[in-house]
Amino acid sequence: MKNISIWLDELEKKSFKRLDKDINVDVLVVGGGITGISTAYHLSTGDLKVCLVEKNKLMEGVTSRTTGKLTYLQENIYSKLVNFHGKEKSKLYLESQKEAIKLVKGIIDSNKIDCNLDKVSSYVFDYDDIESVEEEIKLLNEFGVSLKLSNVFPNGEDINNAYFVEDTYVFHPIKYLSKLVDICSDRGINFYEDTKVISVDEDDGYYICKTDNNIIKAKYVVIAVHYPYFLFPFLMPFKSYLEKSYIEAFKVTKNYRFSAINITKPIISTRYYENNDDIYQLVLTNSHNYCFKNDEEKNFEELFNYNDQEAEYSWSNKDIMTNDLLPYIGRLNDSNVLIGTGYNTWGMTNGSLAGKIISDIILDRKNRYIDLFNPHRKLNLGSFLNFPVALFSSAYSFLKTKVSKNKEWYSERVRFEKRNGRDVGIYIDDDKQEHIVYNLCPHMKCSLIFNEIEKTWDCPCHGSRFDIDGKSIEGPSNYDITYSEE
Template structure:
């Protein structure tokens, strides 16, 4: 079970569910950093704003981050220069710098104690084969006038072949930061927060947005911001074709090998992201990586073990105190979607595709959404527009969608277990009378059976025994062992099958 450092022993205020119809100026769907920041930036604009969250605030992707605030997003700028040109790439950098400055200002203005620490962000490689890529990235930094340091002398417990550093970056405790924003929002009379409120559909008709809730209630608003990680209205623009889902893993514990303080990430696979954080009067080491496409690994335990071994061998890291994973989405041109969901629905705004760099990109998203709603000029709108074409004119776009079709068809010809027998705490996919079912037995011996077909496009699900989830290998929908929807384009729950006792 995931245990996040940011949510551990941190008491968050609970909010009620929305049980009545509601009418507001702006409805924000999603209670993570994007949604909360959107609401915060609209607080002084004389608008009635409501924020609704499917579960609990900050318990989605936001609560399972590494908490880095940086413009160093891996090997990206050489690629953006080649595909987007120098002007658009500069806009990408400037927009994230603006978001960073806004977050720093908010922390200072509200005197937020969120363990904010400025660090140098290092991109490194241990492989000689990666050096040409790193050299091209340095050249891109030079063309873009990104202040950087190259191959500094570092005290690290492993050998590196090359390093690029960007100074004055940072990391923080995201939940402490957001709790301060929520506290501030509660001071405003025309602001409402609702938890455990699930959205099924959003429509825009005659300049009015109507949001339909699972409990049958409706919310009418002038604007809707889809800050729900994956857009709840996938039918609006076929985002399942344009967003690639991936999983990443994190372990954190105490360590006793000193090294040059900084936030690190390597350029090769498997990914190793490294940073430290204050905890119980000491420093705790946070290591992330082991990225793979959702539904393409049934043994998450090995990914946690690989990260733990890396920490133990290189940093004398103790057994993990915290272990968590997260799912995120990436566009095929590596530029997030922020703006009107499509031309036919200009008042439904979407924010997604942050490619695991969501702390700054979420704040950038909130800034853009605010300016769209207030009809303010913003130089970054075209770059991030969900209606652009550059995201689809890539080989990766076609390869990804062809692979989804291959899984949709090919998995139907695989051999599946036909036995209902299963040990406690385990799950699997079985074939019974030509149909695919998921079966899971909990530690108390109760058995749960669901139809193992994704409600989205009917791909056969896989079962993840580490997280006790059903994962879709085609487009990333996820469900718990009871079949309840967690994430992705499916939205609806899996069909439960009742066992008939004879």
């Protein structure tokens, strides 16, 4: 079994060189996931000079580990949105998701992109919470969605009270984005990999953006980094928490061409994927608040217990859940810095939409969703109800790692010590080589835990990850934790 997402394993991606000189652009897009690449695509037809920089490799962040569904049936989100934002906004969110699907489909059709796009039915079901299922059905009917009801999935599995729609899709997200990168490159957009933006400072109407070695001067900066690496001014840790899930892909003999998701935790989600040689069923399960279940071996074990079949691939992924369930897309205060984040595990639609909204703002075009996703929207019931969850989750992890560093689940290959007066974590590899890192996350000073399955140092508070030698691979931390003897 491969411990990598099926999308990454299948595709040979082009690579791009690191930025090696200072440059001036109109728009700097930071981050090469679905948000950044969609933004670049929508800007590529205009006259603006645009470049996109990615700190690692393009399309290898959260986007590479999605299940790749393009659907507007997203658990029972519409009933929840009514509670937090009222009916009108809930309906507008529904329209935004439908429009996002149309947008992606339109891009795929007009550019003839081969990305295994398949029109499949989307099911929502739940074994226990029938009341919530019924509430969501009633609301969606009121919103004019033509729902169908069923007690059985197309593969013959019995379910209670499921509903489904037939105008939704699944696709290969990385094939889709790779083609967008090609199109953008042909239209003159430059992509740089292994180029990390460290700081963005305003200076006389421009932004001076420092990378590891160079400076990019830009009129607009799009922060499409998944979890914004800066704490101020946006205070993301107080507005969101992280949810982690585990996915496996196993071979099956028939493509039943549907996707499904339930509504109570732990989330169970599935879809099929067919390439030239094989058919796979993807199953996602064991979703949980990232701060509370850190034993990765156990977490993967729970995934494998879900069914008897031997998986070909397994991987994990995490996404940002916002307190009020809507993404944050748009301008930060009155500046020309824009963000797209907080997709609540629906970033194939919301990340695609973010690209359109952000480019419309930059190009001074109207977009009916600007207010809905405004990062500085007013606080509402959701913001208050979920604020304690956001705060408690990271505070709990913070304290837990301070109190008990040597977790019972580590093998003898992981040690924690003090060196030169500072806390370090040590991993001993197959050749008995020690890999030492500072055991403190540069973001908000949480202690780190070692993930023995994926061989990374992970921050249990806000999800930063570092390789065995301390190189930052996932934010919010933007800094490495490489140990030095001095």
